[in-house]
Amino acid sequence: MVTAVTSFGRSGLYDWLIQRVSAVVLAAYTLFVAGFIVLTPDLTFAVWSDLYSTLCMRVFSLAALLSIAAHAWIGLWAVLTDYLTNRMMGAKATVLRLVAQGVLGLVTMTYTVWGVEILWGF
Amino acid sequence: MKKNRPVNLDITTIQLPITAYVSILHRASGVILFAGVAVLLWALDNSLASEEQFSALKESLNNPLCQFIIWGTLAALAYHMVAGIRHLFMDIGIGETLEGGQNGAKIALFVAFIIIALLGAWIW
Numbered sequence: 049m050v051t052a053v054t055s056f057g058r059s060g061l062y063d064w065l066i067q068r069v070s071a072v073v074l075a076a077y078t079l080f081v082a083g084f085i086v087l088t089p090d091l092t093f094a095v096w097s098d099l100y101s102t103l104c105m106r107v108f109s110l111a112a113l114l115s116i117a118a119h120a121w122i123g124l125w126a127v128l129t130d131y132l133t134n135r136m137m138g139a140k141a142t143v144l145r146l147v148a149q150g151v152l153g154l155v156t157m158t159y160t161v162w163g164v165e166i167l168w169g170f
Numbered sequence: 171m172k173k174n175r176p177v178n179l180d181i182t183t184i185q186l187p188i189t190a191y192v193s194i195l196h197r198a199s200g201v202i203l204f205a206g207v208a209v210l211l212w213a214l215d216n217s218l219a220s221e222e223q224f225s226a227l228k229e230s231l232n233n234p235l236c237q238f239i240i241w242g243t244l245a246a247l248a249y250h251m252v253a254g255i256r257h258l259f260m261d262i263g264i265g266e267t268l269e270g271g272q273n274g275a276k277i278a279l280f281v282a283f284i285i286i287a288l289l290g291a292w293i294w
Contacts, residue, residue, distance in 0.1 A: 068261065071254050078251060093217075093224040100218055116207055123200045135177065152204075159207055166211065170218040 054149055056122045067122045070115035077112040097170065106167050113163040117156045124152050192275040196253040199246040206243035213240070231293060241293050248285040252278050 057063045088095060099105055131137075132145040186194075216227045230236040256278045260266055265274035 068258065071258070075251055075255065078247065093221045096224065097218055120200075120204050120207070123197075124204065127197060127201060155204075159211060162211055162215075166215045166218060 054146070055125055056118060063122045063125075066118050070119040070122075073111050073115040074119065077108060077115075080108070100167070100170070109167050110164070113160055113167075117160050120156055121152070125149070128152075187272070188279075189271050189275045192253060192256075192278055195249060199250040199253070202242070202246040203250055206246055209239055209243045237293050241290055244289045244293075245286045248289060249282040252282040252285065 055063050057066050084099065085091060100109070128145050128148055132141050132148060134141045137144060213227060216223045218224075231240070256265070256274050259274065260271070265271055
């Protein structure tokens, strides 16, 4: 039996909602950036870095970054609790899953810090 | 709960409907995308670091390996987003029936295919 202790919001209902709110943020961000790239006739470094130097864009990007962290955690939790189970992996499944989640958490954290450095570091 | 109760979920013996393929692709594209975030952050990092690195990034779009990695990442993003939007429609009650779900799956596959083809045309 899989307990909810390693899920993101510690309840299915929270995770369900967080997954959708973060999805809407990420879809809006993706469409905005894709639209900007497609609709700007001559996309130079100056135009691009001007866009990302505005506070608005940095906050929007940070929201997307945090949404990625939450969204990926919930999504990968669902994948790991489906496949790294006692039925499929035997008795070591729980240990394996915790190690995998630890590694994924580390990667997610790296992404977040890296992203913040990019946004406020140029 | 009995721990050794029988489970009949041997996926290789089940003929999967189109909705199942759309679902498993959503999951697979999500896992790929988690690695793809590194590619996207790398690109953003280079695009903002300096004028030279911005040009070098544009230049790398001529390298076949870079083209493939960027296209793969954007393809996963496109599919995952389209399939995700389908989920949001189903959350508000659109396409929840068996037939609606199958139609939604076909539309999602079609739209994602078009976007992925356009991305390919844009990169190559």
